[in-house]
Amino acid sequence: MTSTEPLLLAIDFGTQSVRAILFDPHGHEHATSAVAIKEPDAPQPGYAEQDADYLWDALCSACQGVWQEPSYKSRVAAVALATMRASMVPVDANGTALRPVIAWPDQRRTRGVPPVGGLQGLGLRLAGVADTVAYFQAEAEANWLATHEPDNWRRTARYLMLSGYFVRRLTGEFRDSSAAQVGYVPFDFRQRRWARSSSWKWRALPWLNPDLLPELVHPGQTIGPVNAIAAAATGIPQDTPLIAAAGDKACEVLGTGAIEGDVACLSYGTAATVNVVSTRYVEPIPLVPPYPAALPDAWNLEIQISRGFWLVSWFKSEFGQPETERAAQIGVAPEVLMDDLLHKSVPGAMGLLAQPYWSPGLRSPGPEARGAIVGFSAVHTRADIYRALLEGVMYALREGKERIERRASCRIDRLHVAGGGSRGDSVMQLTADIFGLPAARPHTSETSALGAAIIAAVGAGIYPDFRQAVAAMTRTGDVFDPQPNTSELYQALYSETYLPLYSRLKPIYRRMRTLTGFRP
Template structure:
């Protein structure tokens, strides 16, 4: 078998764990090893979210070695590998590639207050476009600027600055490179050109980073490098194994869900919930919010994001679901299983209870003032209603995103593929179908982001000529859920008459609360 390598390895570094996944050329998952971060990232006071970078590397090595040990396969039977990671996680490195401080994880909510000065001509241009405030928010959100302000020694000593994907590529290959499709974050990146911004671009003045600190960018499916001797010893993988560029986990998930063309949309029901469509032309679903590079080389992911997706269910269980949590422990079941039983007994529309899930700030829509809302609460509602209203609220937000994407693209989607943790629930899938008003289906594997990365490796190896061909061969539709007309009518009315106006009507109050003090 080693003489004819036939396996693809996907290394999927998420927010809570790393998964090493072994696929065949037909996209079937043959083996999996998951290694949780120990400890998990720390959500500290003031909104900080950090994790020592070595924990990422140690978990990746343990997952890789564990996979090989449990399967007993010859590592030389692996034809190629690809890396996909969580997005927007930033590291500052010294000249040897060693982290100078813990990685700043994407949920971090700290804000810079000392913002770099933008030249007057750019300020005038941005003011004329009505975007100076948005750019100032962009600067405050940028982790690079926070480090420059609060940790000037780290800022001064950093020889390399980049995302987690770039550092893991450096650890694996010795090359400071990163995929174009991993550049999702507050960086001087041109989304239109899919390259680092031109030298004259305002982003270089807005962010405390230099071009020589950033990694070399590689297009999706192209070679990032080969596994070094040190990395081979640490991971158990063969030295010289080719590592191909994939991209951020959400972009990889789109491909792994079976969306390689413009006719389908992908919904991810993970910690963050997203709805994404592909476009071969630069288009903005929300004005001034750029589309991200796709794993399809040269294409764009038009994405509408709900910053707090199925994390909200965990939050609700943690804060208000003691009964369900204790029952789950007593019955040796997951609390989510009990929640599914509860919401199945509540009628569609939750007896008039509507939840707006925009509980985390955004940049433009929702804006930095964003907050959640629960509308229609009465003493006749129970915790079961709260759980169902939360799921329906996420579905409403995704429907609003779908409307934006279709308007930007100028065409309706013919189908919806759904992946992520929430997609494992039949009840959630049915609610989505009813709210969206069209069939939704799962991909054949739950590990959609890993499959998308494996597809990038397959194209890089020349097994398939492009991502469309790889998708045809490696992505297979799973169970499909069809909208129920009566439920669809209920949801359509609640969506149009109640959900859609909520945020706009409450936004002025949210803005007052943003600056509210005792």
């Protein structure tokens, strides 16, 4: 490494923080700056909104924090964004947000959207996917905005993902990465472009038209140069090329080096996911598309537990006051002490079993799903509840991994684990034991940012292709092997208790929804 080596600026905008990190072409971090993001506002139950200017200011503050060394600015070869997905904002012709960003945890739904009609609607009904299309329509933020905020919708010149909003602020262009289009928008996942005019998605989103959407640029291609206004706000040198990257999960997969079909990337973030890269278009769940990978001509077969390691935050808020207070006294994160809770329980959590569906799904789980903890007795403690929650999330991810294997006709034999939840050794060992596979932690915890930096390195011409960049910039850190006796116990608990649980509770969930009128 020399002081003249180029640097890549990666901006990782997640649910809880935004990080700006300078990487060199070997994957080493030279400077890191993080700014915490406050919880989304909830003007009504289930809503999740964030002020767009506030998010932009946080991004700028994070970037301003990395220029400690005078030489850094002159060495920056490119910048790339990894941004949380499915967060939507309508803007006017100047790129000014017309309302707060509707963030991905938002659960509002639109009622009464006209169904897709005509022969196309008939075809959807005959194909048995009419309910899926109706779900898409109800979840689509564009439909909600058009029906509930018609004045804002009439003023909308562009309808953007949060990534597209940041691109506009950085470059002045209405562009975005094709690998960032994960949400309820008319995107053709197979072709990685906006859907053709004949697609049912346009009819399911009757108020949306192509002129409202940004131009798409593929990962590794240049979106445009950083403009003077953004340079002054962020400290990024003017005219630095902004390279199209991908959504945060796609960047994370790349940053762990999990680019072969026999490796699964587990992400232990607010949303917990299992991802496998495929060069074939395979729906991991029927009618649920694979998402664009950061690699060219590839897809991420992803199954998500939408409130996966959010359950750790939930547990800390509701039951973790002792750890929170003690952590403040000794100057560590509460999660460090909560990791110790795993040692105060035993594998199987003394017979407690958690189903981690604190948020519902579309097909697996279905829209009726809820969370459950079963098996309580007088002997159980907070430690047992905590272990049961983590075990439940990992059971759900293992089920997703096995579903992907069946759908893609592949065999996964190792795991790369990323996200804040992977920092604890106890969690990593639990992962290896439940999956029965070696679980590797990358050399850096900043895998989403590293993935963006890898894409920036390719876009800047430092590496000729993605595979060479991944080989040069990623490394395996600690590896945790399954413990035979513990793994055997988890195999039995998973197959004999966890897998049957959802089908047994599903009719009860449906009846609860009918009786209470509450739809989570």
